Amino acid sequence: MHAGSHPTGGGSARLQLLVVSLISSLVMLDSNVVAVALPTIARSLNADFADVQWVITAYVLPFAALLLAAGSFGDRVGRRFAALIGLAVFGLSSLACGLAVSPTMLNVARAVQGVGASLVLTASLALINHNFAGAERAKAFAFWGASLGIAITSGPIIGGVIASTVGWTWAFLINVPICSALFIAALGMIPESRDPEATGLDYAGIATFSSGLFFVTWAVIDGNALGWLSAPIVWRALGGAALLALFVVVELRQRRPMLDFAIFNSRHFIGTVFAMVGYAAGAQVMIFYLPLYLQNAFGFSPMIAGLAMLPFALPMFVVPRLSVHLRWLPRTLLCAGMAVTASANLAMAWLASAQASYMFFAVAMTVAGIGAGVLNGDTAKALQGALPANRSGVASGIGATTRFVALLFGVAGLGALLVGATAGRFGLAARASGMNPADAVALAKRFSAGDVDGAAAMLPPALRDSLGRSLQDAFHAGFSSAALAAAAVALVCLWLTWLLMERPTHAASAIAPADAGYIPGE
Structure with a gap:
C-alpha cells in the first residue's frame, strides 16, 4: 500500500x-x-x-x-x-x-x-x-x-x-x-x-475549462443533426475554443493552477495521452456502433444484440487480469494493444464490406475485445503516473477527461462517416429508381440510427425489395468506412505513443519525482 x-x-x-x-x-x-x-x-x-x-x-x-x-x-x-x-x-x-x-x-x-x-x-x-x-x-x-x-x-x-x-x-x-x-x-x-x-479551488480555471469544454462537446454532439457548418454549431465551437484559450491564460497566471502545464514538458505524459486517445477513439468507440451493426446487419433484437456483444465483452474482463503478469514495458504493452485494436477494426471493415456471417464477425469482435482489454486499465495506470501521488485527483481528472472527450469526438466523427457513406451510396441507387434525393438521405439517416422498420415504411411499396437491399448494402459500406477510420486513429496514436513515450532509463515527468507514482517500466 x-x-x-x-x-x-x-x-x-x-x-x-x-x-x-x-x-x-x-x-x-x-x-x-x-x-x-x-x-x-x-x-x-x-x-x-x-x-x-x-x-x-x-x-x-x-x-x-x-x-x-x-x-x-x-x-x-x-x-x-x-x-x-x-x-x-x-x-x-x-x-x-x-x-x-x-x-x-x-x-x-x-x-x-x-x-x-x-x-x-x-x-x-x-x-x-x-x-x-x-x-x-x-x-x-x-x-x-x-x-x-x-x-x-x-x-x-x-x-x-x-x-x-x-x-x-x-x-x-x-x-x-x-x-x-x-x-x-x-x-x-x-x-x-x-x-x-x-x-x-481554482474557481477561474474550473469556470473557463468546464464551460469551454461544455460548448465544444455540445457542438460535437449536435453536429450531425444540425450540420457541422450551421450557425449554432459554429458559434458553440468558437465560444468553446475562446473559453479554453482563456483557461490557458488563467492557469499560466495561477500560483497553483488546476492544470500545471509543466506536465506537457514530459514526452512520457504526452505519449500516454495519445495512448488514451487511441483506446477511446479506436477501441472503446466500437461499443456504441457494434450493437447498431448487429441489429441492422443481422436483424437481431436489442436484447439479442446485447448478448451477441459477449465476444467483445468477455476479453475486456479476462485480458486485464492476464496482461498484468506480462513483464513488458508500458510503451510496448500500450502499442501492442493499439496494434491489436487496429487489426481487429480492419478485419471488421473487410467483413462488413463482404457482408460476412455473424460467426466470422464474432471472431473479429473477440480480437477487438482483446485490444480494448489491454488498453482499458493500462492507459489509466500510465496517465496516473504523470503527476505526483498527492495530486492523483487531478491526474485522474486528466485521464478521464482525455478518455471521455476522445470518445465523444470518436462517436461523433465515426457517426458522421457512417451516415455520410450510407447516404451517399444509397443515394445513387435511390436516384436511379426515381426517388427524391432529400427523401433518400432522410431514409438513410433513419436506417443508420437503427430504426429499420421506420426506414422500411418510407420506401415506395413497388421498390421496397430492391431499394431495401440497396439500403442494406449501403449500411454495410458505411460501417466498413467507420471501422477503417477507427483503425486509422489507432495506428496514428500507436505511432505517436511509440515515438513519444521514453524507455524507463530516460522517462521522467516534468514535475513528478520518480517515487511519487507509477514509473514507466515499473
Whole structure:
C-alpha cells in the first residue's frame, strides 16, 4: 500500500479495491444502460426524437465538462469525501429520473446525475493511485479496468432485460439501493486522502475549462443533426475554443493552477495521452456502433444484440487480469494493444464490406475485445503516473477527461462517416429508381440510427425489395468506412505513443519525482 494510506491488511485492501471499482462501474454502466430503452421511454413520456436524444446527452455533457474540476476538488477536500458527495448526488438524481413524469424532468435529473458521476469517477481513480503502489497498483488497475469493461459492455444487455421485464424506470431506481450500499461501504472501508499542499479551488480555471469544454462537446454532439457548418454549431465551437484559450491564460497566471502545464514538458505524459486517445477513439468507440451493426446487419433484437456483444465483452474482463503478469514495458504493452485494436477494426471493415456471417464477425469482435482489454486499465495506470501521488485527483481528472472527450469526438466523427457513406451510396441507387434525393438521405439517416422498420415504411411499396437491399448494402459500406477510420486513429496514436513515450532509463515527468507514482517500466 502507498504511504499515507491506512490499510488494515490484505483483505481490507481487496475490499477497498472492490468498492472503488464498483463505484466506477456504476457510473460507466449508466452512460449506456438506457440506450436500448429509449423507444420505450419515448412512448411512456410522449417524447419526441430530440427529447430522447437528450436522455443520453444530458448525462454526457456535465460529466465530460466537470471531470478535471472534480479531480481538483477531490485533491482539496478529500477523495473519499468527494466520492461520497458524488454517490449521494448520483443516487438522489437517479431517484428523480425514475420518478420523472415528463421529458424535461428526466433530462434535468440526468444532468444532475452527470455531475455526481464526474465526482465519483475521478475520486475512485485517485483513491486507487493513492492507496496502492508498485506491483499491487498494477494489479489494482487491471481489476479496475476489467470491472469497467464489464460495466460498459453489459449496459445494453442489462438495459434490454430491465426494459423488457420490470420497465425502464427501474434502470434508474435500481441505483438508489446500490448507491446507498456503496456509500456505507466507502464510509467504513476506504481511508481518506487529499493533497496537503492544496490551498483552495481554482474557481477561474474550473469556470473557463468546464464551460469551454461544455460548448465544444455540445457542438460535437449536435453536429450531425444540425450540420457541422450551421450557425449554432459554429458559434458553440468558437465560444468553446475562446473559453479554453482563456483557461490557458488563467492557469499560466495561477500560483497553483488546476492544470500545471509543466506536465506537457514530459514526452512520457504526452505519449500516454495519445495512448488514451487511441483506446477511446479506436477501441472503446466500437461499443456504441457494434450493437447498431448487429441489429441492422443481422436483424437481431436489442436484447439479442446485447448478448451477441459477449465476444467483445468477455476479453475486456479476462485480458486485464492476464496482461498484468506480462513483464513488458508500458510503451510496448500500450502499442501492442493499439496494434491489436487496429487489426481487429480492419478485419471488421473487410467483413462488413463482404457482408460476412455473424460467426466470422464474432471472431473479429473477440480480437477487438482483446485490444480494448489491454488498453482499458493500462492507459489509466500510465496517465496516473504523470503527476505526483498527492495530486492523483487531478491526474485522474486528466485521464478521464482525455478518455471521455476522445470518445465523444470518436462517436461523433465515426457517426458522421457512417451516415455520410450510407447516404451517399444509397443515394445513387435511390436516384436511379426515381426517388427524391432529400427523401433518400432522410431514409438513410433513419436506417443508420437503427430504426429499420421506420426506414422500411418510407420506401415506395413497388421498390421496397430492391431499394431495401440497396439500403442494406449501403449500411454495410458505411460501417466498413467507420471501422477503417477507427483503425486509422489507432495506428496514428500507436505511432505517436511509440515515438513519444521514453524507455524507463530516460522517462521522467516534468514535475513528478520518480517515487511519487507509477514509473514507466515499473
